[in-house]
Amino acid sequence: MRDHEPAAGTAGRRLTTRETAELLGVKPETVYAYVSRGQLGSRREPGGRGSTFDALEVEALARRNRREGGGSAGQGGELSVRTGITLIDEDRYYYRGVDAVDLARRHSYEEVAEWVWTGRLRPDAVFTAPETSVAAARRAVEALPEHAGPTDRLRVAAIAAAAADPLRFDLSEDAVLGTARVLIPTLVAALPPARRGRPRDQGPLAHRLWARLTGQDADEASLAALDSALALLVDHDLAASTLAVRVAASARAHAYAAVSAGLGVIEGPLHGAAGGLAHRLILEVLDRGSAGPVIADELREGRRVPGLGHRLYQGEDPRARALFGLLEEIPRAAPALAAARDIVATTARHTPLHANVDLALAVLTASCGMPSSASETIFAVARTAGWIAHALEEYGERPLRMRPSGRYVGPRPPRPLPG
Template structure:
């Protein structure tokens, strides 16, 4: 930190912390983060209350930030955004430098979320939501028609929770973290339980709305009783899915956060994208494929029908991994410990082996989720619910990161390819 510098010359112009923050498009605390990292010098004037900054140095930093963090084109012509959250490299992925599969295997989903948000361990982290907020969200969800999908319910729950929170526009880190710890359990608790679904494990105070999120989510996905091994797979799956770099939904969240939308609105933006068949709904397609293989006894004819109709085989391949998706590998290992998952697991391996005769594609996390949902008596939409709830943690982490950046930096320019003006007015 450079806090002691020689007196300013007559031509040097100094800026206050507020002026510096406005010029850089960041919060005042971010200005001091630049100072602590040695990117900006500061000086406390004699008799002054706060630090001042050299205007030329601030302007140079602003120009550098615009070059580095604007919507820059990568080597492949793709959008790139600086982030300290997730790294995907050599068929592995990491949360803040820690192997994500090991983190999810050893820690609960809530603890993984806290690590993504703060970079600090928080053993025993637990998320609960105030009953008034849950009641508002639950009433809104219950008003939806029966055919409403899981993302419809989650999106409505998020909007209702936002409407119930008059302080939602506070974008300070502490406030956003408080929102995150309330919003995720609200999303879960607002979903209607499946008739007959239960988790007989003891929870704090005997209340199942205060137990681990994976346990509370289980009873909203299936009517089968929960067992230790299955709950462990669900909790691990949620931890593995908490973030995955700049997926389409995460980019939508960062665009919203760049415009300084509050956390609920940023999450709603992510939910609006995740519903697509190439993103959060892909697990449902793999689930239905798996059931068909189980029904027909072999993957051969099922895969043949998919290829004949010109459809890609769901649950296989991933553009970021040349080998097996590490999330799938971790879940398959846990599913092997569950006896009733054996038929679905064998069907999944049959799909991979059958398809490999034509194209050597490896299993991705959608196929592993399909094994979990199909073997647990869950509907085909269950993986979408799991995916969306789990990924909310990553969306909040990216929103927090984006709030510390220059506002509206996620504003690319269009390249106009239409008719050149001036054109005559239409008749």
């Protein structure tokens, strides 16, 4: 039987739940999970005791699940992609098998990025960018309207840097790593400084980024917290933006374009912009003196309280725990830390949710005089390293494997031409 042909005897008839489960190789409960996710239609026949399923539709789903390549549907219809970069397990996460929190505690963002890319540490790694790349990115960013957001600037900077790189289509590992080591500092250098004067684009990346986020003077503890935040956020398995990067890389888009795909997704309030919502929540709690009335307003308006809970962790987000520990060493962070604890304690009376990394980032940004958009900038710069790692993995796979099949639910053809 060729892959596009229906099984003998199935065309035109309905399958029972048991037959459908056997054909898909799953449990009957999983069949209904497919239905709830909109991946499979069901119908209850008059006088029948159970649901029935269109045989051709079931065959099509079975073909998608059997399709070769890393992108495949696992039980319950969720996309599964082979990766050797990040493992999340029992409220901890690991970069290439090493505890990510321990790496961030002992190594700089640049060193962690190198580990994620290659599985090798480069002690004292520092990323620098050629003036041609920086100049092109700055000119493009400076042409944007004043109200442009941080992700707008980063996206434009990435496109401009790509246009200035005639070797961008070289997808060999060495070439992509070279691009990564240039692109990340270019993104930072293209951001406008937080106070007058052009900051020096030398030294650790966290120091350079600080000058783009706040006009306050940096102290050692605050810089360490920012550097660790970057390292903690390098990667987090297949987040939505990372999946977009892998789809672009599967189509053999160059590294700049793959990063641009990630930046296009990260702006959403359920992803990179979530820290900004938590930042504003922290400021409101500080302004009103208590989390109680602030949380009440959020719930009254039907909004989800930002900075709490994470679908991949039953307990506290390990990134938040690590960052909170560093923030406790910063005296000026004490009020925002207290506000965050008040938020967690207040919401626990209703729903026992733990703090996530967005709330920890909000404490950092609110206590260091940064705007609410700063956490989005931190998130995007940090995650660029992880996106590069995933692009590298995808370049080693079969091209265009990230190509799911749609389940057509429109009118059945043939239809007459519209009048």
